[in-house]
Amino acid sequence: MKSGTETSGDDSLSAVGQVGGSFANGLRIQQTVTTPVYSTPKRAARGAYTFAFTGPDGKPVSVSNLAFTVTDIDSTAGDFWDVVELSGTFSSTAASGVTGTGTTDSPATAASSNTAFADTTSSAGNLNVTYQAPTSSVILTYWNNAQKFSGVDRSQGIYIAGMTFSAIANNC
Template structure:
């Protein structure tokens, strides 16, 4: 993947070859479609869309790329209350934010271009291994990202994009906590259940995809119940290194969800 963002210095050209995007229509999300009605009334259910590139969402990130806060206000000064989501990233073992050389850090930063064939920007997760090249740490080196809402949310849905691989460099693994359902865009290129025993993973150890236009590395996540937080775990399952840097990255699309409040 190429990690280009609005406020980051230009990264070196991506190693990933452009893969032919598999046509995959993004499902219509009922809670997202209801946002205009929610903006007109403060009553339940209140629907929200956290749009990383939209005017209804404000986002701040710390310089280290380890925390951020997004606030969604569907109707500005209107009666619908805003919702905030905080992001806290923890690096375990020989994993760190940004690229291996320390000159680019796009972790939890909004991308400057569209992601996963969605036509919209997304939130970047950018990390690199720091261990010796003859050591393959696997899951013991990982990033754990916790997303916490300031109100209970229901029907949360979003996409992870650009889950892929490049021989001798990276082989993405993604896991989520809690009770969720998933929809893989293309089962020829992506597999897994998104759990620790069976994480989302590319089906081929050397299958880079274009992070802007291809849907081949996409999976939709839905938390059908009511939650206040969830955790995403991200690690590198590459079996050996070829001497290139070991940075890797995925993206999250817009979030859609509803909130049931006690003031209606």
């Protein structure tokens, strides 16, 4: 995997406007498969994105009640089929177009191989996530489960929206 798209520069991890059918801004995570042939690499080609919480001194700190939404988990036949896994212990609620809970054993993925949702206006590709226990980081693993590629670019993108958490007093 590489950040960005096959045909353009790296515009991954950039802030964007409204996503996931809400009025929340999002963080774009965009990536593309880099194998030279249009094979099906599945989880072998994946991006891992770490959200780490640190204090002013740069040292890790824990936060509680971490919550966010992964939006635009969708698919287009012959192009991409989003799969998202999250580290740690959390609860999640999947929207109508998503199956799985977001764990390694039950990844969140588009419910079918050809269901594209509108990035900004549709909430059908959303996974709402909540970490109740204190955590200092979350790793989001993102990969492409397309069964075959039709020759179009293999770029894929999701968004993180509405991230909230509470600071733990002893971290201050």
